[in-house]
Amino acid sequence: MGQDKPKYQQLKEYLIELIDSNELTKGNRIPSENELAGRFNISRHTVRRGISELVNEGVLTTTQGKGTFVNQGFRNNRQNLIIGVITTYIGDYIFPSIIRGIDQVLSENGYSIALGCTNNQFEKERQCLENFLNQDIKGLIVETTKSALPNPNFELYEEFKKRNIPVLFMHGSYKGCSASSIYVDDVEAGYLATKHLIELGHKKIAGIFKIDDIQGHARFEGFCKAHKEFGIALNDNRVLWFDTNDLKYKFSMQSGEIIIEFFEDCTSLVCYNEQIGLKLIDIIRGKGGIIIPNRLSLVSFDDSDLAVAxxxxxxxxxxxxxxxxxxxxxxxxxxxxxxxxxxxxxxTPELVIRNSTGPVTG
Amino acid sequence: MGQDKPKYQQLKEYLIELIDSNELTKGNRIPSENELAGRFNISRHTVRRGISELVNEGVLTTTQGKGTFVNQGFRNNRQNLIIGVITTYIGDYIFPSIIRGIDQVLSENGYSIALGCTNNQFEKERQCLENFLNQDIKGLIVETTKSALPNPNFELYEEFKKRNIPVLFMHGSYKGCSASSIYVDDVEAGYLATKHLIELGHKKIAGIFKIDDIQGHARFEGFCKAHKEFGIALNDNRVLWFDTNDLKYKFSMQSGEIIIEFFEDCTSLVCYNEQIGLKLIDIIRGKGGIIIPNRLSLVSFDDSDLAVAxxxxxxxxxxxxxxxxxxxxxxxxxxxxxxxxxxxxxxTPELVIRNSTGPVTG
DNA sequence: ACTTGTTGGTTGTGCATACAAGTTAGGCAT
DNA sequence: ATGCCTAACTTGTATGCACAACCAACAAGT
Structure with a gap:
């Protein structure tokens, strides 16, 4: 053995090499403490120290009276590569695809995902964060909860920073937090959608946006930008705002009349996402008379499964x-x-042209 | 202090109580080893043993020359409640909903999810299992990969059993494995779907099923059972089998003619799931002439978003x-x-009647 | 004002020893 | 042959000692 490293460290390395070279494999008993002490001319206490660290690392297991044994191989690659992922919702709409993308890359690189889900509540976000602080995660990817509001869990994010655990925000980061972030340019998205309609000759363009969601605001901003750029006046009556609760009631068949009235004098519609878009298509079909895209062109966002359903x-x-x-x-x-x-x-998002939009007629 | 427990254990408890009662909080230095040894009249070595265990548990941090300090609070509730969840796919179809259901209950009970995804490959399943064996999970929920085939990762499941970590299989368990399982009665599902058509007067019923999937087999079994029960002959030419690879090619517009020919002389169709169902509806719509449900009744499975899209x-x-x-x-x-x-x-699955099925005509 | 050395305190490494407690196998008595 | 006991071996707990490595603060010298 060498001379600089502590003896118990050298013993550890000796044992690990025995295991890695398959001289000792799962279930085998290693030499007794006294034997090792004698062989290397060190005290039993020093042997115990080395062994106890390997037990802590999960490589060995000791049993009083029987001996010390090599564990079942699995823990030999003594790494614990976990990335925490926190999203607002799992299972809805485009989130599964995002998670799948994350999993694809991480699993290829030997990492695994620990999942948390906030349902857009700060309290649950806090729980998730505390949970991850108790685990040995190597990084954290967070889809921001209520990103427009000031975040009460700020100190917990600071704690990750202190521990040198990188944090990456998705879909916008919290204000005043100089963390890394990855996001989609939703202003550009709104701009592209609206511009597409304008270039088809539309001038009376209605818009439906989500109010309690930063993406809704951004897409609306793009909507405005396109109007301004092409010198088309923006009519407030043609913009409809909704929030999460409205989803169940506002866009049902029953209230269809109201919705249809709303864009009656328009030739086209920019629609916050495809869940809403699909509901509108249903309402329009039920009502009859209005044909897409002849009478009404419709642009939506996200390109989920629903877009072509x-x-x-x-x-x-x-x-x-x-x-x-x-x-x-x-x-x-x-x-x-x-x-x-x-x-x-x-x-940067991209426009996908299908057949819900066409040149303005009549 | 007591008398039965080892002294280092008693010291640990003493220190933890100090921390829990906030007499020592994050960043504080605890008394030096010698001081503790003197105060409790135990040897410094015994003190060191107690402290070293707390260091391992993440409660304390020691620095040579400076002292031993209490860590930043979060690890104080020293629980690590994680449940491993392995599914074949994340993000597709009904899987997100299942995961959401699991998360809902577990997060309410203070657990969090560690996610793994096999893409229906044994190799990746193995990776996930080894990963989870390296983590301190409290339970494992597995959606079975290629459940019809013998599983090469059997020994890994055994290892969980050995460690007293409960394993729960979803959608069917592996053969010869006496583990717990939760599953949907897919035979009943196939039976219900077919019976519904028969009761509407249909006698010429086509079926499309997935061959490399145990659910496909089960639904087909129910399909047969209903035929038998109502004394209707089963025609092999009316059953079409496909596997995962066919998804991309077999059910596209280009090959639409062949598909349509296949059920040309039938009045109804039992369709493995709604992904396929939707593709068929697309093909039929593109072809024109066939109207659902007048000319063809269609029953599908799962009741995903796509069912009403x-x-x-x-x-x-x-x-x-x-x-x-x-x-x-x-x-x-x-x-x-x-x-x-x-x-x-x-x-038990339930039949949801909508307007893709109707009484047989002509 | 700055560097250097000393000093006393802290944790880190290492040795020798003793007894307690659990496991196993072989020997003895029944 | 069966069952109990003991001896020998294992790890677990505990003490006492010695010196090394490191840190902070202060004192002395430049």
Missing amino acids: SEVKMTTVAHPKEKLGIEAANLMLKMITENQEVFKVKM | SEVKMTTVAHPKEKLGIEAANLMLKMITENQEVFKVKM
């Missing part, structure tokens, strides 16, 4: 979804190796 | 999805408290 294949501005997840995961891996650097990545 | 609202046999996840999670919690018992839970 009905007979009307929606023109939409595609959210990168899986690609966003992949980018996020790659970025996280980069952050883990390159210490503490701050990245800001913007992803 | 198009203008044809599909009659379907509903998979419990989220409810299955909730049940699975509850069962897991039960298994954790009640040691090593084996549960078998069967969930």
